[in-house]
Every structure is written in structure tokens, then in C-alpha cells.
Amino acid sequence: MSDSTTMHLKPRENGPRGMSNGGFACGSFAGVVGGTGRVRLHDRVPVDVPLSVADGTPITVSHGAKLLATVEATAAFTLDPPVRPTMAEAERARHGHPLRGVRHPLSNCVVCGPERHDGLRVTPGPLADHPEVLASPFVPTAAYAVDGIVRPAAVWGALDCPSYPAAALRTRRFCLLGSMRAHQVRPISVGEELVVVGWTTRQGSRSVHTASAIIDRTGTVVASADAVWVALRHQWLIRTMSWLRS
Incomplete structure (x- = not known):
């Protein structure tokens, strides 16, 4: 990844009104580390605005001066559910x-x-x-x-x-x-x-x-x-x- 990139999240992929669904936001941010990672949300993530993704340890996602999320790559894993419903x-x-x-x-x-x-x-x-x-x-x-x-x-x-x-x-x-x-x-x-x-x-x-x-x-x-x-x-x-x- 370059030092800084910009992404927009789609308005229809919302959670609360005007904000991204947390999973969609985290999944979008995890894409910058290859798809498997941990995303920590520091604030609600707005949709349809430019979000700045900055390289670093960890990678940060911001809107203007507001830190929205930090992203880190993790090892692959699989969790087994306690039951497997039909x-x-x-x-x-x-x-x-x-x-x-x-x-x-x-x-x-x-x-x-x-x-x-x-x-x-x-x-x-x-x-x-x-x-x-x-x-x-x-x-x-x-x-x-x-x-x-x-x-x-x-x-x-x-x-x-x-x-x-x-x-x-x-x-x-x-x-x-x-x-x-x-x-x-x-x-x-x-x-x-x-x-x-x-x-x-x-x-x-x-x-x-x-x-x-x-x-x-x-x-x-x-x-x-x-x-x-x-x-x-x-x-x-x-x-x-x-x-x-x-």
C-alpha cells in the first residue's frame, strides 16, 4: 500500500442511519492488509465521504482529523460454532x-x-x-x-x-x-x-x-x-x- 489512499463506503451498506454497518466497514478496511485482520473501531464510520487510509503500524483510517479505525493483519484462523443448525x-x-x-x-x-x-x-x-x-x-x-x-x-x-x-x-x-x-x-x-x-x-x-x-x-x-x-x-x-x- 502507498503511504495514504482514499476510500468511500457505500451509503446503502449502512448500519445506523448515515453510518456504515460495522462489519462492512471492518471488511473494507481489512482489505488493505489482505483480507484477514483485526479492525478496531474508534468512532462511527460515515458513508459516502472520503476516508483517508494511512500506512503505519497499525494502519489508520480517518475522516478529516477524526480517527475512525486501526487495522492490523493477523494469521488465518477458523472458529468452530457450538452448534451447526440446519x-x-x-x-x-x-x-x-x-x-x-x-x-x-x-x-x-x-x-x-x-x-x-x-x-x-x-x-x-x-x-x-x-x-x-x-x-x-x-x-x-x-x-x-x-x-x-x-x-x-x-x-x-x-x-x-x-x-x-x-x-x-x-x-x-x-x-x-x-x-x-x-x-x-x-x-x-x-x-x-x-x-x-x-x-x-x-x-x-x-x-x-x-x-x-x-x-x-x-x-x-x-x-x-x-x-x-x-x-x-x-x-x-x-x-x-x-x-x-x-
């Missing part, structure tokens, strides 16, 4: 997403937004027999692919939302993605029938360590990630934004 089980989990019909800051998220029919439609819900594990089908479309192969940023996006802490989703506690590390084992083709699984690995007072994996019809992991989520200190701010209003 497509039917994952579909039932998706329909059990506890915030269906509730307006909240991520209702229009390109990955998990239940009504976002032009998105990835990876809306994770709890598995019936494993309520602490989230799952969703993932059948990628050509809208998120190049020459029939799903873009890496979209793979990171699909891994992002299912890694949300299941307990926080159940209790409607709002968390923000703090960091994400991911590795893709093989290319993913448009139309593949995949399942994304997310689970919690460690719980702190405000931070939660989680993991997620995409599995194919044989149960083979094709991509996986770990993440750190941080709960907002003032949950009442989210309530004033209709997080809990139906």
Missing part, C-alpha cells in the same frame, strides 16, 4: 428475532434489518434449543458480489450482526461494535445456502466477547470472526430514540 432451524431463528416490528436505530441495517429486503437479510434470532446462540440463513445475492463471488466486505457484514450478544438482544440492551477479527476460508458464491451462527465467549461488565461463523450445507465453516461489543453507558438515550417502542 437451514430450517436458522429460518425459524430468524423469524424469532425479538425486535421484529420494533423501530430502533438498526431497523434499516443492511445486514440485519428485518424489513431491509435489498440487504443481506441476515436477521439473527435465538435457536429454539440453544437460546444463547443466534442464527440466520444467508443466501447471498448478486447485489453484493463481483462476477458471482460475494465481496469480502459483505462476508464480514454477514458475520457482524449475528455476533451481537444474545443476552443484550434479548434484553434490548444497545451495544456498539468495538473490534472485529475475521478470516474467510474460501470464496462464497451467489445463491449458496449458508447459515450464520453467533455465540458469546466471555462476558464483562460492559464489554462482551463474541464469535460468529458461516457454515455451508455440509456444516463446514467457510468464514468466522470474533468481536468485542461494548454496551452504551446511558441506555436511556436509546429509549428516547424509540429503541423500545413498538
